[in-house]
Amino acid sequence: MGSFYPLVALSNYWDPVDYPASWPGNPSPPLATFEFSSLSDLSNYYPAEYWSVSGGVLIAAGSGERVALLNGSEGWTDYSLKTNARIIDGMNEGDSGYKLFFRVTGNINTRNGYVFEIDSDYSNRFILRKVINGIESAPLINSVTSIGFDWSQWQEISVSAVEKTLLMYVNGIEVLRYIDNDNPFLNGGIGLGSKNLTQVGFDFVRVYNASADLREWKPYTYQGEVVYDASGNSDQSSGGSVSPSHVDIVSSPSLPSVMVYFDSGVMMFRMVLGGNPLSLTGRGTPYTSSTWVVLIDLDGDGFRDFAVELDGTDSGVSPDDIKVFYSTVKDQFMYDSDLIWKQDSARHLYNPTNSDGEPERPASWDHDPSPSVWDFSRTRVTEYSDPSAGKVYILDIQVPLSALDAIAVGGPKLTSSSVFQLAFTTSA
Known part of the structure; x- marks a missing residue:
């Protein structure tokens, strides 16, 4: 039986100052x-x-x-x-x-x-x-x-x-x-x-x-290389494609699989998916019954210290939650006892609450009038037509930096100067 730690980083379902933040722009083409x-x-x-x-x-x-x-x-x-x-x-x-x-x-x-x-x-x-x-x-x-x-x-x-x-x-x-x-x-x-x-x-x-106020998504790099989806035999997961498509991380020559944006108060993560992750009807909206996870390794041992999860499996009070976990266990599994913060994945347009579940339905949470963008403030989905990959869905997730704080349970605190590696994973 794992140890239980109280939720310490922030109060659950409570937004700190300057969170959620406005989304950064898409990467500019090179000069x-x-x-x-x-x-x-x-x-x-x-x-x-x-x-x-x-x-x-x-x-x-x-x-x-x-x-x-x-x-x-x-x-x-x-x-x-x-x-x-x-x-x-x-x-x-x-x-x-x-x-x-x-x-x-x-x-x-x-x-x-x-x-x-x-x-x-x-x-x-x-x-x-x-x-x-x-x-x-x-x-x-x-x-x-x-x-x-x-x-x-x-x-x-x-x-x-x-x-x-x-x-x-x-x-x-x-x-x-x-x-x-x-x-x-x-x-x-x-x-x-x-x-x-x-x-x-x-x-x-x-x-x-570049400019002093430039806010753009940046392709995440591993060992100096931008991350693209492997295909064919070189992909040791599922041969390059995954079913269902809304958990299939994809890419094209002009669209990296994953991107990031960091500043002093917020961390944002982007995954490019082969299918639509939204489920805008029924309980547990707005996401379908799957998970999208970012693993954060601070000490370089190859195992996650923090994990950020968009949990679409919640069938309770909507909307689905964003969760932050911390653990020293040498595996990648996210135990309920390791949960240190959670917040609704969507924020009401004009009447946000400080408790589990925003009122009404997805139409009351969507801050973007475009029919191809579903902006729920803390998460966002954009339907995009890529010249090579065809129709894809871009999933954006943001968490306050202050949620990645495990000092009260003997762990680290991630700051704007921390050195870390990321891994991106999904499940259905």
Whole structure:
């Protein structure tokens, strides 16, 4: 018999301040995408004999300082730059590492801008410098993290430059932040580089618009790769398709299977489903009798610490519940005794309650007049026609960050700076 813990994170069926939050926008298309089918993606590179392309990967071989500027626009201002990179050789040869250049103007010899440097020989050291007339400055800021990165494996490296604020990430983890108040560079293109004996491969580069108030869903990545639904024999679950379709997580080349959005007060999760998860009549509305779950692993042991569940199996007072669980048990099952918070999946348009069950029916909970969107504030379903996958249904779920707090039962509290991994699962 499992231990029983009281519900501690928040009062059940009670919304904290700023929850539910407005939904973020869909991801913007990239300003530019470089897939490295040839060296034509580069506008200027040196030494020429050290740069090559193989299998869609841009390779910086040789030794010494190597710099490549990419085709783009010196007129770009606020943007995010993202690439997948790995060190092929020379990882610990002394002063080894690779670089991302951004807000670059001029050619290789005269360039001005910023450079984000990853030093692989100095246990996860990261450096931001200015480049003035081709010469790199002393560090503006540097840091050494305790997080271990295997630089021989693909890592997602990204930079965001918005006005004077510069942010640098590895696998979505912020490693540097700097505000440049001393003659900042506010526009320019992008580039890549390597130093000393480090030989590095870059899988792609993408550039996106960015702004201080940008709120967009972000594709969830695992080991630097966006998550798409496996198909055929490579899918070890059910051969790539699942019945019923409303628990089948699907994707297309332009639509990742799962996305996320986080800020200081709320966590949002998105799954793309092959069928409609709604059941707008009968008891236990608005969802059909199934579950959609996000598992959150904070300590890296491969088992969930927290779980967020949209429980469509409730046949009691409608609507169905969103539930948060916490456990230290080394399995993925969600025991009733591990429940720490729950709330209705739908919120009444004008008369929300602070008790189990909103009054009336789904028409009184839907905040979006569109016939293809069912926005219940805490959850949302959108019918979407994808060019490749056809008709799919996008399920959005949000929970307050304060619900992911297990301190009172001896567990952790998830914060906006926590490092974690996610897994998405469904059942019918």
